[in-house]
Amino acid sequence: MSTENKEVKNKSATAASVFDDVETTNKNLQSIGVEILPVHTGGTVHAKRIPGAFRTFKWWAASFWIILFVGPYLRWDGHQAILFDLPNRQFHIFGMTILPQDIWILAMILLFFALLLAASTAIAGRLWCGYFCFHTVWTDVYTWIEEKIEGQPNKRMKLDEEPMSLSKLKVKVPKHALWLLIGLATSFSFVAYFVDAFDLWQRLFTLDWGVTETTTVIALGLATYFFAGILREQVCIGFCPYARIQGAMYDTETVVPTYDKERGEPRGRMKRVKPGEEAPELGDCIDCNLCVAVCPTGVDIRYGQQFGCITCGLCIDACDSVMEKIKKPKGLIRYASLAEFAGKELPAIWKRPRVVVYSSIMTLAAVMILWGLTTMSPMDVKALHERAPLFVQMSDGNIQNKWTMKVVNKGNMPMKAEITVEGPEGMAFNVDKVLDIQPGNVGSTNLFVRIPRTQLKDVNTPIVIKVVDLNNPVVVEYYETTFIGPRVR
Amino acid sequence: MxxxxxxxxxxxxxxxxxxxxxxxxxxxxxxxxxxxxxxxxxxxxxxxxxxxxxxxxxxxxxxxxxxxxxQVEEYHDDYTVLKDWRKAKFADKEEKLATMSVDEILKDEDMKSYAVATSKMLFGDYCAACHGAGGQGNPNFPVLADDDWLWGGKAAQIEATINNGRIGNMPAKGMMGNLTEQEIADVADYVIALSEGKGNDTTFAAGKAVYTKGMCMACHGPAGKPLAPAGAANLTDQVWRFSADRDEVINVITNGVNVKKNGVYLAGTKQAVMPAFKERLPNAEVNVKRLAVYVHALGGGQ
Structure with a gap:
């Protein structure tokens, strides 16, 4: 595609365009259905919606978020498939139970997605912002509702200017009610990941919600309504930190929706030439402003890449539809990089340092996650050495150390943890009991280890505490620790 | 502009x-x-x-x-709420604790860990000043985490010790108070040898003779080991009530422990008094039991 474009570009440099068979006079444009739109500045951005490839893709990407609403109702083994049980400090994800001890995996997951964001941005701009970000998606749905209820942008703008009246209320109230409803459905679904969804529904009807649940659902619902309905593009422009750091992830090889200035300028429409004057050479942009009118953040892409642009591609749809009508090649606005416009060959993706670094960190995180999930032992052993006293002189000449043993059962079956100790000759140990630990619980006991003073060659003597689950002897954990004695004389 | x-x-x-x-x-x-x-x-x-x-x-x-x-009032209010909550939550356990004996508590796994868990603060408030935060003892104050007990290491004995307190007694210069400086030095060497298992060496025959003359066996037993726990230290083991240092051993034998004249401690005598805690502890019936279990579980209970 790029070679083809270059050809076009080269030719357009000499003539206004190679496909100059359509007259771009206002009158003719009107007759083939190209609107010349005014640019609105200030006030709410009311973006026009037109069909196109990117529009379709946006809907597909947005449908990803349906998972949010469906997720809480999935079941697994009789309990909620995805449940972040904060009061009991357990995360259930399908068959897996993650306890706070394994929370480092969550950090790896976050790292993975943070780098995925960076890598995708380095390759093709703000893919997240344009297609997947919940704010973009919710705003998209909200404005779609607005269009269905209030009509096209010009109608909406007129309505906004009208004084409040009964007929205006008739239009506005249902819209806001619907927005609120979606907001509350969103927050409800969110909360349902932390409390059992069916239980939440049941207690909704018996008015039995707790303070936390009620305030979270209401606050989050109102926030969704306020952000997606009222603030819209202001969030992307004024609040979102990601918009501010994206510049650091872009480079000249990043492809983003870009206006082909060389081909498009000078923009304008054909005018009747007065006798004796030469017809001005025009670029392919007929300055119809459709690309501005469809932009959900209200930017003019023809000024180049700017922080308001969330790279959603809707201006590409718009421009392509116009190019089709005036029989010019599509792609006056297209996904392209600065390097491409400078006439440079794009290097292969795996040769770009930025991409290589980002994706190798991603791979590392992914490997860590996999390693963590596959080797996750159902048992976690902590041995806390008594500090006061570090050791005790016993009457028979032995030195005694004390440990508080904590054994966590991270599995789904009850555990019978037996504690034994391996150490130097003459060592004896004494454990209060074999620990019976229910799933998700911690068993705790005292461990006393005695070593004859004559056996101690140093202040520190390494010993190994071994914990075996008698119910499932495959589960063994070794805990290496240090036996502390008096200074050797 | x-x-x-x-x-x-x-x-x-x-x-x-x-x-x-x-x-x-x-x-x-x-x-x-x-x-x-x-x-x-x-x-x-x-x-x-x-x-x-x-x-x-x-x-x-x-x-x-x-x-x-x-702010303080708010804190107190919050704390009251917490205290009431605790009281309500553990009411049945507290009731049970009051009816059980220490031996019964030790046998009941659940009650034992409850008693230990709720004793930590009490121990810190009432015991740790002398015996150390973990029962590790202090100079001249006994270690509670070892297995050497002056008054017995069984739970009931520990309970009695906490309840009524203990006052050890050791006369200065032997039972009759008539040991000479040389004799004291000899017996000190003998006693140190005892703890090292060398009590029968002929080198220490003189000290052994003084041990008999001073009637040390009356409390410490004929072979340096008390026949029953009654406050006298076991001289054959490796745990020292005061210190293994020879000068200090001589000092203890010379000046005794808790030696008083006309109700006043003599200069140089070791003052070693464990107060009776049944008068000191709040809610003593339950708390003494709790602490006895805690001390028993420190590492040396019998």
Whole structure:
């Protein structure tokens, strides 16, 4: 595609365009259905919606978020498939139970997605912002509702200017009610990941919600309504930190929706030439402003890449539809990089340092996650050495150390943890009991280890505490620790 | 301030840099300004309602506010709630604790861990000053974490010790108070040898003879090991009540322990008194038991 474009570009440099068979006079444009739109500045951005490839893709990407609403109702083994049980400090994800001890995996997951964001941005701009970000998606749905209820942008703008009246209320109230409803459905679904969804529904009807649940659902619902309905593009422009750091992830090889200035300028429409004057050479942009009118953040892409642009591609749809009508090649606005416009060959993706670094960190995180999930032992052993006293002189000449043993059962079956100790000759140990630990619980006991003073060659003597689950002897954990004695004389 | 303003009508402030970089006079939105002013008004009510303004007379005083709210009071209220919650939650266990004997508690896994868990603070408040936070002892104060007990290491004996206190007694210069300095040095060497298992060496025959002459066996037993736990130290083991240092051993034998004349401690005598805690502890019937279990579990209970 790029070679083809270059050809076009080269030719357009000499003539206004190679496909100059359509007259771009206002009158003719009107007759083939190209609107010349005014640019609105200030006030709410009311973006026009037109069909196109990117529009379709946006809907597909947005449908990803349906998972949010469906997720809480999935079941697994009789309990909620995805449940972040904060009061009991357990995360259930399908068959897996993650306890706070394994929370480092969550950090790896976050790292993975943070780098995925960076890598995708380095390759093709703000893919997240344009297609997947919940704010973009919710705003998209909200404005779609607005269009269905209030009509096209010009109608909406007129309505906004009208004084409040009964007929205006008739239009506005249902819209806001619907927005609120979606907001509350969103927050409800969110909360349902932390409390059992069916239980939440049941207690909704018996008015039995707790303070936390009620305030979270209401606050989050109102926030969704306020952000997606009222603030819209202001969030992307004024609040979102990601918009501010994206510049650091872009480079000249990043492809983003870009206006082909060389081909498009000078923009304008054909005018009747007065006798004796030469017809001005025009670029392919007929300055119809459709690309501005469809932009959900209200930017003019023809000024180049700017922080308001969330790279959603809707201006590409718009421009392509116009190019089709005036029989010019599509792609006056297209996904392209600065390097491409400078006439440079794009290097292969795996040769770009930025991409290589980002994706190798991603791979590392992914490997860590996999390693963590596959080797996750159902048992976690902590041995806390008594500090006061570090050791005790016993009457028979032995030195005694004390440990508080904590054994966590991270599995789904009850555990019978037996504690034994391996150490130097003459060592004896004494454990209060074999620990019976229910799933998700911690068993705790005292461990006393005695070593004859004559056996101690140093202040520190390494010993190994071994914990075996008698119910499932495959589960063994070794805990290496240090036996502390008096200074050797 | 630029002399030439090419944009006179756009409402800029007249500050123009780099030819076209100019400062516009855009007021913040109304809702923003309203919340800004509302913040000011709120401060007034806040200042009236809560303690706010420090007084300038260096007294450390401040305006108290109409609500009478204080941080400490809020803390106490919260703490009361927590205490009540604990009381309610563990009421049945506390009741059970009152009816059980220490031996029964030790056998009941659940009650034992409850007793141990709830004793830590009590031990810190009442015991740790002498015996150390972990029962590790202090110079001249016995270690509770070892298995050497002057008054018995069984749970019931520990309970009795905490309840009634203990006062050990060791006469100065032997039972009759007639040992000479040389004899004391000899017996000190013998006693140190005893703990090292060398008591029968002929080297220490003199000290052994003094041990008999001073009637040390009356309390410490014929072979240095008391026949029953009654406060006398076991001289054959490796745990020392006071110190293994020879000078210190001589000092103890010379001046004794808790030796009084006319109700006054003699100079140099070791003062070793364990007070009776049934009068000192709050809710002593239950708390003494709790502590006995805790001490028993420190590492040396029998």
């Amino acid at each position: 630029a002399l030439h303003n090419p944009w006179p009508d756009e409402g800029n402030t007249g500050h123009i840099w780099d030819e076209d970089l100019r400062e516009l006079d855009n007021p913040p939105p109304l809702w923003w300004m309203l919340s800004f002013y509302a913040g000011f008004i709120m401060i007034v009510f806040y200042a009236l309602y809560y303690p706010t303004i420090p007084l300038t007379d260096n007294s450390g005083e401040f305006t108290k506010g109409m609500a009478g709210w204080t």
